[in-house]
Amino acid sequence: MRPFALAIATLFGCCLGAQSTLPQNRLDFSNWYLQAQPIAFPNYHNPGGNVAGDGMFKVFPAEVFEQDRDIQITGFHFSYEVDASFPMTFVRQVNLPAVQFYRTQLLVSGGQTYETIDFSQPVGPEYAPNRDFPATNLVALYDKHFGAPLALPPFDQALVMPSRVNGQRTGVAIFLKATPGDLPTALRPTIQLESSFDERHIAPGHPSYSGTFNAATQVLAQFGQSGQPSATGELAVGLYLGTPTLQVYGSAAGGFNDPQHFETHLGPGAYSNDLATTSGTIGLFVQAQPRSATSLVWPLLVSRGIAGPTTSLGLPLGAPIPTSALRYTPGQVAQLLPPAPIGDYQPGGFAGFREVQTSAYASPPVFFPAAPVLVGLDFWMQAVIVAPGFVPADATNAVRVTCR
Numbered sequence: 001m002r003p004f005a006l007a008i009a010t011l012f013g014c015c016l017g018a019q020s021t022l023p024q025n026r027l028d029f030s031n032w033y034l035q036a037q038p039i040a041f042p043n044y045h046n047p048g049g050n051v052a053g054d055g056m057f058k059v060f061p062a063e064v065f066e067q068d069r070d071i072q073i074t075g076f077h078f079s080y081e082v083d084a085s086f087p088m089t090f091v092r093q094v095n096l097p098a099v100q101f102y103r104t105q106l107l108v109s110g111g112q113t114y115e116t117i118d119f120s121q122p123v124g125p126e127y128a129p130n131r132d133f134p135a136t137n138l139v140a141l142y143d144k145h146f147g148a149p150l151a152l153p154p155f156d157q158a159l160v161m162p163s164r165v166n167g168q169r170t171g172v173a174i175f176l177k178a179t180p181g182d183l184p185t186a187l188r189p190t191i192q193l194e195s196s197f198d199e200r201h202i203a204p205g206h207p208s209y210s211g212t213f214n215a216a217t218q219v220l221a222q223f224g225q226s227g228q229p230s231a232t233g234e235l236a237v238g239l240y241l242g243t244p245t246l247q248v249y250g251s252a253a254g255g256f257n258d259p260q261h262f263e264t265h266l267g268p269g270a271y272s273n274d275l276a277t278t279s280g281t282i283g284l285f286v287q288a289q290p291r292s293a294t295s296l297v298w299p300l301l302v303s304r305g306i307a308g309p310t311t312s313l314g315l316p317l318g319a320p321i322p323t324s325a326l327r328y329t330p331g332q333v334a335q336l337l338p339p340a341p342i343g344d345y346q347p348g349g350f351a352g353f354r355e356v357q358t359s360a361y362a363s364p365p366v367f368f369p370a371a372p373v374l375v376g377l378d379f380w381m382q383a384v385i386v387a388p389g390f391v392p393a394d395a396t397n398a399v400r401v402t403c404r
């Protein structure tokens with residue numbers, strides 16, 4: 001087996017999407033380093049290979065999508081590698097998965113509760129299989145931005161969906177469909193997907209947010225279950241959003257102790273953490289394209305308790321038709337951190353990342369000593385985007401953080 005250092009994203013052969021006319025605000029929900037072992041689709045190693053309908057999915061849960069406006073997906077990215085059965089000696093074309101978005105559901109399996117894909121609730125079109133042109137068997141990144149000039153439908157516009165289903169905040173799942181008939185072979189390059197490295201899942205967070213669907217048996221399974229990939233990694237898939245985003249990073253997410261500081265520590269453990277019983281750090285990463293450096297990010301605590309915010313304040317203030325909202329519970333709002341400028345976030349900063357992130361802000365990590373008084377505390381954080389003149393103009397998603 002290859003050492004996992006060979007599978008990290010510093011070796012990505014990037015196929016970056018063309019410059020988009022739409023904002024590309026990151027939502028990752030996984031750590032940055034990758035596992036050493038690629039992940040095969042459910043029937044990839046069987047005679048005949050992938051079955052039509054086989055796939056893998058990644059869930060972005062409801063507690064990171066609290067907002068009072070539609071979700072606007074403007075792109076996605078995922079990591080893969082060409083199977084070693086076909087040694088790559090020069091650039092070759094490979095077939096990549098088709099992509100379909102779904103809403104999520106809670107499902108009890110093996111005595112554990114998962115937030116998982118809901119195949120009864122597809123959203124938008126199926127994004128047809130893509131092609132990429134890697135030159136090696138090393139890890140590659142496929143980065144698809146919607147809204148690029150001359151893009152053909154459906155890649156020419158954002159995918160818009162309500163933030164709630166039947167009045168309930170609901171997550172989003174991205175399903176990557178295997179190419180039928182692909183299997184390990186020396187005759188042509190075929191691919192496997194990648195998962196992140198050393199994710200932590202801390203109760204009451206769910207045991208896994210990634211899984212597989214075997215079309216031959218019609219079995220949906222989660223990472224970590226018998227016969228499935230390890231839940232120590234989430235599928236290496238991320239989203240881009242057309243609205244400002246807030247993400248949480250922290251030591252409870254696990255990850256690699258990276259001397260270059262590219263590890264993001266953005267896994268689910270940063271949201272459901274053990275800071276009440278174990279000392280550690282937590283911080284925020286906000287991206288707010290296309291805001292300028294004269295705008296500010298103002299992180300707020302907006303609600304306490306598992307139920308979350310109850311009230312909306314339309315933004316921008318005074319506008320006849322608000323375009324976003326501060327979600328809060330009256331009497332529970334507090335400043336988390338002072339307002340800070342938006343700018344070009346540099347690689348290896350507080351929140352990791354190898355590439356420059358535009359229109360972004362990362363708070364310094366805040367150290368928490370072990371504090372049993374925090375046990376059972378749920379609180380919600382959101383950031384307001386403040387325009388010149390200190391006018392609240394926009395807002396990120398709100399996210400729930402739980403201390404155990």
